[in-house]
Amino acid sequence: MKKENNRSLRKLLKYSKKYLKYQKTPLILTPLLLLVSILSPFLIKYLIDDIIGNHEFSQILPFVILFTIVILSERLISFIVNYGYYKSTNLAARDEQIYMFKKILTIPIKEFSYNKIGDFMSRVLSDTLEVSFFLGAGISVITYNIIQLIVVSLVLLYLNWQLAVITFIMVPFYYFSLRAFDKNLQKSSELERIAYSDLTEELREKIEGLMPIKSFCKENFFSKQFSYISWIWVKKKNRLNMLNQSAEDFMSFIYELIPVLILGYGAYLILKGNATLGTLMGFYAYLGWIFTPIRNLSSFYIQMQRVRQVSERIFEIHDFPEENMREGKSFPNNDYPITYENVCFKYKDSTVLHDINLTIGTKEKVAIVGTSGAGKSSFVNLIPRFYEPATGKVMINGIDVKKYNLKQLRKNITIVRQDDYLFNMTVKENIMLDDEFTQEEFMKAVKKAKVDKFIGLLDEGYDTVVGERGSKLSDGQRQRVAIARALIREPKVLILDEATSGVDSQTEEEIFDELKEYEMTLIIISHRLSTIRKADKVILLKDGEIRGEGMHEELLKNAPIYKEIIESQLVV
Template sequence: MDNLKKLSPYFEKYKKLLVIGFTLIALSISLGMINPYISKMVIDESITKRKYNLLAPLLISMLLVSLIRGLIRYTHSYIFENVSQNILYDLRENLYKFLQRQTYEFYDKTRTGELMARMTGDLEGIRMFFSTAISLLVENILNFSISLTIMFLLNVKLTLALLLSTPLLLVLVYFFDKTIRPEFIKIREKYSKLNTATQENITGIRVVKAFSQEDFEIEKFSSANRDYKEQNITVGLIWGRFFPMIEAVTSLLVLIIFALGGFMVINKSITIGTLMAFQGYLWAIVWPLRSLGWIISMVERANASCERVFSLLYTPIKIKGKPTQYELKEGSVKFENVYFKHFGNIVLEDINFDIKPKMKVGIIGPTGSGKSSLVNLIPRFYDVSAGKVLVDGVDVREYDLKKLRSAISIIPQETFLFSDTIANNIAYGVENATFEDIVKAAKLAQAHDFIMEFPEGYETLVGERGIGLSGGQKQRIAIARALLKKPKILILDDATSAVDMETEYLIHQALEEYFKDCTVFIIAHRISMIKDCDVIFYLENGKIVEQGTHNELLAMRGKYYNIFVQQYKDIYSTQKEGD
């Protein structure tokens, strides 16, 4: 229940509505106590004493009470559903904002399917708690206590006899709660795994088909589906074991009423009308007792969901900006004795360089050498483990994150396009971008021509991840998106890997003029993309092992030279044959 207490700030703002809702429940329950007593009067006064003139008014009163009670029940049901939906909205908003503010590191270790499960299934469990469980719990408590009070007033002995079975029922409820609580937590975990398996398969379906792994993926999904099914069956078996016992104990109450009550009527200790009233109030007690298992299930499901949702919301956001006035205006970048560890592994070690504004920097090296990690430290997607990253002479940890990142454009290795028009994908992140600006950026990225080949041009809708476009086309739209931002620092992380040599050359030529207005970091595997840079860094095992201009590095005849020879060996072979 401690987890449910964490919801208190969310229903605080709806306190007045909840008070109205609970008041209406109390009024509804109070009205529900009237009809059994009227039925007693119908039998004892109107029928037994032959006061037939009372019959019609009494029956009309019962009808009016039922109608008014029905209207009140509708109103309080609406109030609790309204509150539950509003709380769910607030929770979902906070979760989404939290996810937007989280770091790269968080997403590196958190599965998407797990997050989706918490945003959907777990929130639905919390909604059920607010819309149904709370109102039903209050309703049952009031029903039980008021009915029991009236039954004591009608006949103490008969009421005490009914209470004899209550301790047994409480023991059953206690063990039911203790047994089912951990099982609901397991259900949420199994659901998350099932969600993850589904999400990963759909996202990676092209890889699955490329390697003919459909059967393997079906088996993996079936395993997760089977685990989820079996866990639900386990919960069903617990229900099946406890509910008949709860049902039997509550049925015992009915037996006591008719056995002992009938005996008391025969002895004229009570009237038939009193026995009938007892029967009416009995169901106001039996229903709360029978529904205890259902309420406990909803509460425990919500408790498990709260634990998972709030464990996510309480995850620290490790990278936070400062509300400072620093703004990135020039574009200088300086690394001072930078070390970077990721999940305990050393990724970058003792990195030092000083890049002046509007310089062009090339970064090359084998896969896993730390190239992407290095540039990811500039917009502070990760924090250094030691040392400093200075932008315009200011430690990036001193910047307001929004101001820092709004002045930096990065074209990542993996191109992602949203399910929207091409124009909106290019203009993403740039407010009030004009159509002329969008077209200009597309032309610089060599994307304008193929865009205009589509019937709807820039209004063409592209699917999730840019489905319907080739890899090169998606990459060029991503380049256009970065260029439209007009950044002070531009980072191209192997940004032309999916385009052919001719298109790469055209993009490079078009960007030459653009490069003059900002500092540029180019990660590439092709030397043709970085040979004109002001400085080139060769990374290996997280260290800068060579640095200099293209000609200086060739003169060293080291690792950079070896790559150059490998990439241009065909040209040299042709030249030698010509000689």
């Protein structure tokens, strides 16, 4: 365990070197700050032994002016250095959040199925802040405190070696106090982060599910659930804070004990004639300077145990596999039949598709029909490689989709889903998504998708902000915007996964009539009989297997399961 902890800290320290670029000001000014700070005990010694001891009244005013300049200079440099630390820390947090957000965008979709969205949010927004000080200022702080410890030790030895030895004897107690709390701090920190992630996920889930909560008047029920999980986190956080505070207070006790010993032994040396009062006062004034870096390094060490736990969560995201969007074959221009060859697909530990063999011809219109849970969405998700088959191959024009350039593959194969996400932007921005299309192309897409039929009802027309997840639009309106977003890009393969379920039958009829003008392969998952009848071929899925393939009339005669689905589920 200890080796693993040290390895994690070394990894984090090595990684933090990338943020040295933000620490230039503190690194440059800390030696000057240390030099100015060193002057204080010598000035105190000079005041007591030389000015007061020799009754040099004329030197008091120059001494006060000089000491004031030294203190002012120290504070000014300290302000610049500490602000530099904060600035570097904030910049490191920003860079990490941006990097992790970009990283998440490259992670395969399946990783989101295995991990909680709230956990990702916690890592990006919360964990990065936890480690930001270490990343943005850690090396500078450690370096400065180590140098300060060495310099101060030399100064104390110079002032009085006997008092210095007493001081050094007490230093190991700091180390032992850290070791006493180390193990519990690590475990407590890990448990607190897990509890906080659970709390974040709970909040996200319940906010997104606000409609059914209100519909079934379950506010009290879910409030109790959230309160319980919040209380679990509070208990973990309280224990962590208790351990942290215990460690801090124990070291404070040692810190406050040392001056008592120094004053006592210093008085003895003065009475014996082995030291001057000025030496004792200068030593006493400077005593805190040796325990300041020790205390800083000790506190930093304690914080590092928590940072180590948090950094592992961050590095987990760093280490996630990325989709390769650049390499691969170009998507074919004219002939792109889709072939499933002995395809099986598993979601987690459950087999969803079994031994699928099928070919969808270029520009063919195919309807996928099946009961709920039959694997329809999984079937189409394999084509643009949102998921990978467990066995077998999905091919386009006889070539495994894995060999195609992924960016080209997804530009040419577009899926519009029942609840396609709309961003909190305008209608037009949701359709364009920062791509460059002409006004003519835009108007063509919105007319084909029948967005133009309702746009006049919105206050700002195409410039109306649709709200979070398109909350200002109806289900049917959101679906039409999503279809327009797909059509404007004119993909070679368009997949509509219940994409018109919220649209009235007449408008749906009009949309599918418009789609006839596009030269594309069309794959439709629908529960509307009028839509299915328009397909060149119907694929019947049940329990992850193809149970029938053919025209609607053929399946109605030859496939009892299909007839049962038609009679029980489909809408005319």
